[in-house]
Amino acid sequence: MNLERNKFYITTPIYYVNDKPHIGTGYTTLAADVLARLHRQLGEDVYFLTGTAEHGSKVAESAEKAGLNIQEFVDEYAAKFSLAWDELTIAPDDFIRTTEERHIRAVNLFFTKLKDSGKLYEGDYEGWYCVGCESFKKESELVNGVCPLHNRKPEWIKERNWFFKLSEFASILKEKIETDEFRIFPLARKNEVLSFINQGLEDIAVSRRTAKFAMPLPWDKEQTIYVWLDELFNYCSAIGYESDRKKFDKYWPADFHIIGKDIIKFHCIIWPALLLAIGEQLPRAVYAHGFFTVNGQKMSKSLGNVMDPVALAHQYGSDAVRYFLLREVPFGQDGDVSEEKLKERYNADLANGLGNLFSRVTNMMEKYLDGDLGDARVSPKDLSEVSEAFHSLNFSEGLVKIWEAIAWANQLIDKSKPWELVKTEPKKVKELLLSLGALLYDIALKLSPVMPETANKIKTALEQEKIMKPAQPLFPKIE
C-alpha cells in the first residue's frame, strides 16, 4: 500500500480585477474544478488554486474612475470573483491575491534569486510610446505612424530597464517540450510554441519605469516589476515558496496549468524560462483551451454580447451551466455558445435525457417494488471510458459516453416492457430495476466532477431504504 497520497496541484490563471467574471474566465476555472474533483475522487491530495491579479496601472485607473481607493476597489473585485466561483459550485482550495503579503514576499525573493542567477541585465528599452495607451507600440501596430486607438503620433522613448535573457533558453525549452518533460496540450498548441521558439527568442524587459501600482524591484526602487511576471509567480507564492518550503516541495511542480489560448507564450515560454533561471522544476503540463464566440460573433464588451455565467447559473442552475459548457465545445478547441444552445441542451439532454430516465426508473421502483430494492447490483454497463476521457480533459467525449448509456437504458426499458412484465414475471422486473439502479448510481459517480449537485441528488435517492420517486424533477423542462 502506498502510504503517501499522490498530490495533484492544479491552477487557473489569476484574473485581472478590472472586470467581473465572464463566461471565459468561468470556463477555465470550471475545467480546473472538474479535474480537481476528479482527482479528489481518487483520494489524491488535491490543491486547486485560483485567484486575482491586482497590480497594474489599469487597476489604479479603474479604481479612480470608480471613486474608490485602490484597496477598496481590489477587495470588491476579488470578492466578486470568489462569489462567482461559489455560485458555479467551483471549490478552489486556495484563492491567491497578488496584493497579499505572502505573494509580495515571495515575488521579492523570486526577483532576488533571478538577479543572483546572472540572467538579468540593465539595458535600454526603446520604442514608440503612446501616451494615450500608456504603453509601447510596435511599428506594426501603428497606422500611418499614428496610434490607431488614440489617433496621435507616439513619442520615441528610451527607457532604462532590467532585461531577462530569455534568448538563452530557446534550446533547452525546445528540448523539454519536444521530450514531453514539459507537456503542452492540445498538440496544435505544442506545435505552435515550438515553431515560435524556432523563430528565435528575444530578451524581455522585466521592469518598468512608468507603471503605477506595481511592486518595486527589490534592488532598484526606481523600477517596478513587470506585472505579468509578478502574476505568473502566484503559482509558487501560493504554496509557500517564501514561507513554507516544505509545503512548496510537496506540491511543486504544478501538475496542470489550465489557461486560455491567449496567454500561451507567457505560460509556455517565459514562465518555464524563469523557473529554469532560478533552478526550480517546470510545471508538468499546460493545457490551453479555446475561445467562445456567441452566435458566431466574437465576445466583446463593446458588442455587449458577453455572457455572464453567474446569471445563467441563477436561471438554469449551476450544474446545467457546467454541463453545457463542457459538453457543447470539445475542450481545447474554439466553439460557439448562446443561451439558445444552452436551452436546447438543457431540455434535450438534462430534462428529457438524464432527468426523465431517473424519473421513470425511480417511479417504477416505487410503483412495482414498493421501493424495496434489496441487494445492490453491478452496473450492466462499463463506464470506465468516461473516466479515461475526463482524465485526458476530453470532457465532451466523456459526457457523450454517459449519454450513450442513458440512451441504452431507455432502449432496454422499452424492450423489456416492465409495465407488462410486472403482471406475469415480477422477479424479472426486480432484476431489471436493480441493474438500472446500479447503472444510474454509476452514472452519478462518473458525472459528479462535472455535475456535483445532480450526482448527489441521484445518489441520495438511490441510497434510501425505500426508494421513491422524488417530488421534484431533477431538471424541470424550460419552455
Added chain:
RNA sequence: CGCGGGGUGGAGCAAUUGGCAGCUCGCAAGGCUCAUAACCUUGAGGUUGGCGGUUCGAAUCCGCCCCCCGCAACCA
C-alpha cells in the same frame, strides 16, 4: 506571402494511427404508456468548399485555389 482556427445532410457539431460518413435539434410515419406531452422504432435528407495527386481504399495525407472567422488593437 504576418500568425492561427475552420468549411461535413435544413441548423449546430463529431469522427484515436487513412478503412462500411456518425450525433443532437428540426422534419415525416409508426409504436408504447413506467416517465418531465417524456421514451422507443423507422424514414427522408451528404458527389465531407473546389480542382488535381498519393493509395487497394481519403473527410482524414500531399499540392494549388476559393470562402468564413479569430489574433495582431480593452477583453479568457
